[in-house]
Amino acid sequence: QVRLVESGGGVVQPGRSLRLSCAASEFMFSIHPMHWVRQSPGKGLEWLAFISYDGTDKSYADSVKGRFTISRDNSKNTLYLQMNTLRGEDTAFYYCAREEGERQLDYWGQGTLVTVAS
């Protein structure tokens, strides 16, 4: 059974940094593109970032471009999201998701909550 488990969320002050991790198991992580998606409490889904299966291709939403960096370590079956210069509006649940053939997100983690507050 495909498993994605996010970690690294918590409370952080504005302007600080945080790194999220997404541990993947029970599938061949190294052949799947991966994504990060977030959801502010009570709000809709916001796509954040994409990384190709080998890490060579990345793309970002304008709202996080230049502040967030997506990366992966295929030897550790882990996806990362480095978040710098955090703002209050970055407060959200952060989900990692696996991409499958038609670029659909077929498996999601349970999410990790990031709260940006002083």
Add this chain to the structure above:
Amino acid sequence: DIQMTQSPSSLSASVGDRVTITCRASQTISSYLHWYQQKPGKAPKLLIYATSTLQSGIPSRFSGAASGTDFTLTISSLQPEDFATYFCQQSYSSPYTFGQGTKLEIK
């Protein structure tokens, strides 16, 4: 960026009803349109991908279709477990935008 306009934002219906949710793309997205269901406190779950292909394990009462840049999700006969929020998403080009969501509530 491609905008996805989803309607309605909320919908009240009864068990057994047929309901349709629509997503309109601001430009062509081919068939790269997917539908997700989300229940409170849970991660989204893929229902339909590539406009009309049912994800494994999803009941056949769910279906998807398209006409140009208009995409629809139809639930043929609502079941109690279907009351949730539904999102569309395009993956034709980055950023892979979501619709605003449709909250399906019990009438």
